[in-house]
Amino acid sequence: SAVISQKPSRDICQRGTSLTIQCQVDSQVTMMFWYRQQPGQSLTLIATANQGSEATYESGFVIDKFPISRPNLTFSTLTVSNMSPEDSSIYLCSVGVAGGPRETQYFGPGTRLLVL
Amino acid sequence: DAKTTQPNSMESNEEEPVHLPCNHSTISGTDYIHWYRQLPSQGPEYVIHGLTSNVNNRMASLAIAEDRKSSTLILHRATLRDAAVYYCILRRGGSNYKLTFGKGTLLTVNP
Numbered sequence: 001s002a003v004i005s006q007k008p009s010r011d012i013c014q015r016g017t018s019l020t021i022q023c024q025v026d027s028q029v030t031m032m033f034w035y036r037q038q039p040g041q042s043l044t045l046i047a048t049a050n051q052g053s054e055a056t057y058e059s060g061f062v063i064d065k066f067p068i069s070r071p072n073l074t075f076s077t078l079t080v081s082n083m084s085p086e087d088s089s090i091y092l093c094s095v096g097v098a099g100g101p102r103e104t105q106y107f108g109p110g111t112r113l114l115v116l
Numbered sequence: 117d118a119k120t121t122q123p124n125s126m127e128s129n130e131e132e133p134v135h136l137p138c139n140h141s142t143i144s145g146t147d148y149i150h151w152y153r154q155l156p157s158q159g160p161e162y163v164i165h166g167l168t169s170n171v172n173n174r175m176a177s178l179a180i181a182e183d184r185k186s187s188t189l190i191l192h193r194a195t196l197r198d199a200a201v202y203y204c205i206l207r208r209g210g211s212n213y214k215l216t217f218g219k220g221t222l223l224t225v226n227p
Contacts (some may be wrong), residue, residue, distance in 0.1 A: 002176040004159075021223070035217075042201075042203070042217045042218060042219050042220060043160065044217070045214065045215070048214065094159070094160075103161075104150070104162040104165070105152075105162070105215055106160030106161075106162070107160050107161065108159055109158060110158075115187050
């Protein structure tokens with residue numbers, strides 16, 4: 001298993017500003033992902049954070065809006081840039097544990113973002 | 117990714133079994149059936165997964181139809197802590213763990 005922490009747990013931001021969310025895992029993992037969960041909705045994958053290379057973004061998400069860093073196998077950041085009220089969501093980090101027999105993902109507690 | 121269909125919501129009484137259905141008629145031979153659940157104000161957590169045979173673990177059982185076009189997550193004795201959104205997800209074997217979430221089933225457990 002993996003224990004994942006996210007910072008901040010919640011924030012209220014003004015439109016036009018940017019927020020960087022941190023994700024820390026207690027063990028080295030191969031795969032890290034960032035999801036968005038808009039109010040009352042299911043989770044949508046934003047991107048796969050690749051260690052040592054650029055993130056792989058899903059359709060509808062771009063690097064300029066959601067730049068991602070992954071400097072090592074235990075840490076990643078997601079920045080929400082030039083925010084608007086439509087960016088108000090829960091942002092979740094998840095990991096896939098290499099060699100895990102269940103091939104499962106473990107999720108962090110999420111960062112609750114409100115943009116005014 | 118192949119699509120899954122689940123009821124929007126279900127209700128159960130505490131201490132009774134719950135059967136959560138999932139249809140996946142376009143499943144391919146290498147798709148694993150995964151179930152995750154999301155408790156209120158938390159990130160999703162893994163429940164169970166299977167390929168062809170029924171599976172049991174400490175949290176639940178997974179019954180897979182012989183043609184694999186449907187499956188059922190079984191909670192043997194529902195508790196109030198089982199109230200959550202349950203997601204049935206198909207994941208291609210050998211893929212990079214990527215999960216595509218549908219809308220899931222909101223399970224309400226009555227005391």
